[in-house]
Amino acid sequence: MKKIGFIDYFLDEWHAEKYPGWIEKASSGSMKVAYAYGKSNIEGKLSNADWSEKKGIQLLDSIEAIVEQSDYLVVLSPDHPEYHEELSLIPLRSGKPTYIDKTFAPDRAAALRMFELADKHGTPMYSTSALRFASEYTELEKQGIDSICSLGPGRFENYSIHQVEPIVSLMGTEVKRVMWTGTANTPALLIGYGDGRQATINLYGWECPFSTALSYEAGSSKFLKIESDFFGAFIENLIGFFETQKPPVPQAETIAIATILEFGMNAAKTPYQWLELP
Numbered sequence: 001m002k003k004i005g006f007i008d009y010f011l012d013e014w015h016a017e018k019y020p021g022w023i024e025k026a027s028s029g030s031m032k033v034a035y036a037y038g039k040s041n042i043e044g045k046l047s048n049a050d051w052s053e054k055k056g057i058q059l060l061d062s063i064e065a066i067v068e069q070s071d072y073l074v075v076l077s078p079d080h081p082e083y084h085e086e087l088s089l090i091p092l093r094s095g096k097p098t099y100i101d102k103t104f105a106p107d108r109a110a111a112l113r114m115f116e117l118a119d120k121h122g123t124p125m126y127s128t129s130a131l132r133f134a135s136e137y138t139e140l141e142k143q144g145i146d147s148i149c150s151l152g153p154g155r156f157e158n159y160s161i162h163q164v165e166p167i168v169s170l171m172g173t174e175v176k177r178v179m180w181t182g183t184a185n186t187p188a189l190l191i192g193y194g195d196g197r198q199a200t201i202n203l204y205g206w207e208c209p210f211s212t213a214l215s216y217e218a219g220s221s222k223f224l225k226i227e228s229d230f231f232g233a234f235i236e237n238l239i240g241f242f243e244t245q246k247p248p249v250p251q252a253e254t255i256a257i258a259t260i261l262e263f264g265m266n267a268a269k270t271p272y273q274w275l276e277l278p
Helices: 014-026 048-055 063-069 081-088 108-120 161-171 230-244 251-267
Strands: 002-008 031-038 072-075 098-100 125-127 145-152 175-180 188-193 198-203 211-216 221-225
Touching: 002 014, 002 063, 002 081, 014 031, 014 048, 014 230, 031 048, 031 063, 072 081, 081 098, 081 108, 108 125, 108 251, 125 251, 145 161, 161 188, 161 198, 161 251, 175 251, 188 251
Parallel strands: 002 031, 002 072, 072 098, 098 125, 145 198
Antiparallel strands: 145 211, 175 188, 188 198, 211 221
């Protein structure tokens, strides 16, 4: 049995709660989350020690210990990406397959540094939104997509990734500029490609399901409501990554996504003006 180590800002959060059972079931018991480390205890949450005892996962007192004793590494902190670089410094030097949860990095510069560190030490690594693997997207014809209008729930800071990731996976990385078109309650971002194609993301609150309208250059269109088990597909891909050490997400796409999200946040300060991307 291969042992997985969790590294988190704090452990009493949804991803850390769900991933262990999903991984063990999907791998038929060949992989198991055996160790965990939490940087902090957060008021209103179970302490890292109490969480680990409840889950039957051994709590270790350092990232070094997690890296040393684990076969595979998962850096979590899904709602606090500002800690990802700090939490990943030792894992990315380890050479061991490492998954870093969404949102990968708070800005383009951090994303570039993290990939550079992983490449320097030969550490297989990737990050993704689980929405990338929704069957509604993976079974879609990518060729000829001219425009996408995406809708979904949540706050821009931690949920826009779930719309931007599928857009980049479907339309590519050649994004040249972004424009904020939303309000304080309904964030929205226009994403412009160099060849004139474009996409919009719109966040309309927790009652709004993930859905996407697409228009093709040939004139046809599609509407997708995302209802498939995208987390199940994500876990299957994660297990495949651990087994093969081949990241399922291109590095260039993850860097492009980090850039769009960073400049999207900046664009909110100057609505209805294009902001050029590097």
